Amino acid sequence: MNTELKNAVKAADLKAQYDARVKRLVGHKRVLAQILIKTVDEFKGMNPKTVANCIEGTPYISTVPVEPGLTNAVLDKNGQRIVGFNTESQEINEGLARFDIVFYVRTKDGLSQIIINVEAQKDEPGEYEILNRAIFYVSRLVSSQKERDFENSRYDDIKRVYSIWVCMNMDENTMSHIHLTKEDVIGSYEWKGNLDLINIVMIGLSRELPEHDETYELHRLLGALLSQELSVDEKLNIIGNEYNIPIEENMRKDVSAMCNLGEGIEEKGIAIGREKGRIEGRIEGEAGLILKMYKNGLSAEQIASATDKPLEEVKEIIAGI
Numbered sequence: 001m002n003t004e005l006k007n008a009v010k011a012a013d014l015k016a017q018y019d020a021r022v023k024r025l026v027g028h029k030r031v032l033a034q035i036l037i038k039t040v041d042e043f044k045g046m047n048p049k050t051v052a053n054c055i056e057g058t059p060y061i062s063t064v065p066v067e068p069g070l071t072n073a074v075l076d077k078n079g080q081r082i083v084g085f086n087t088e089s090q091e092i093n094e095g096l097a098r099f100d101i102v103f104y105v106r107t108k109d110g111l112s113q114i115i116i117n118v119e120a121q122k123d124e125p126g127e128y129e130i131l132n133r134a135i136f137y138v139s140r141l142v143s144s145q146k147e148r149d150f151e152n153s154r155y156d157d158i159k160r161v162y163s164i165w166v167c168m169n170m171d172e173n174t175m176s177h178i179h180l181t182k183e184d185v186i187g188s189y190e191w192k193g194n195l196d197l198i199n200i201v202m203i204g205l206s207r208e209l210p211e212h213d214e215t216y217e218l219h220r221l222l223g224a225l226l227s228q229e230l231s232v233d234e235k236l237n238i239i240g241n242e243y244n245i246p247i248e249e250n251m252r253k254d255v256s257a258m259c260n261l262g263e264g265i266e267e268k269g270i271a272i273g274r275e276k277g278r279i280e281g282r283i284e285g286e287a288g289l290i291l292k293m294y295k296n297g298l299s300a301e302q303i304a305s306a307t308d309k310p311l312e313e314v315k316e317i318i319a320g321i
Helices: 003-026 029-039 048-054 130-143 217-226 232-242 249-295 300-307 311-319
Strands: 072-077 080-085 101-106 113-121 160-170 174-179 198-206
Touching: 003 029, 003 113, 003 217, 003 249, 029 048, 029 101, 029 113, 029 160, 029 174, 029 217, 048 101, 113 130, 130 160, 130 198, 160 217, 198 217, 217 232, 232 249, 249 300, 249 311, 300 311
Parallel strands: 113 160, 160 198
Antiparallel strands: 072 080, 101 113, 174 198
């Protein structure tokens, strides 16, 4: 395996570890509470600690498959059939797309639940439009409720769903709420049902960390948490002192590991660039030598013999003059 390929493999492994740490950091309940306060009406203005206590159980991080038919799993508990999220090990369904973070949160009145999905993206993808993916995810979280949260035709039991997307490295700090609305075309009949079942929130984080004010409060927290520029101490200072998030040992380890992995990815990227530059330089030098020999009167066959290059490759270089 050549050096460039080795570095690429190591960089990919570091990136996978880095992405896992990002999800773990965002998946801390006190961080999720801050996200809920800024995105879900029921929690706006509430104390983060109170909101964190509304999150049920431990959030599922990179365990629940997105694919239809695989999001749920049927369990047999004491002879009773129970349907829940599919949390089988990744080896069993290796290669499947999974929700970054998904969990249930109970509203402050304790009477109903909301399903929350949080996705972290290092930037806006180029191979597809991100809103289309968000629509697919939120639709899966609605349709997968059948048998898990409601049975048969009891559609009134469908729980509200939020799919919240955090996109890093954007040009500006933004937040958009995409949801269903009713537009009367003829008449104004009041159809029964809940328009608030489907919610998508897109959060754009700029490359520069904003000042701490009410408007960009969430953007500053997430920006600091996910920054590749800030040191471990700078991150922990913002998280702990500005947002009063308890810096527990597991969070400290995640922040430290993410910073170290970020540095490793950068170093491997530089190494890949250097190796690629060396290879390109060598190829360019060989091409220059072939052209010089050709201009001095040697035939393509003679050049191929002298340089141990395939004749077709020599002819291609000469044809490029």
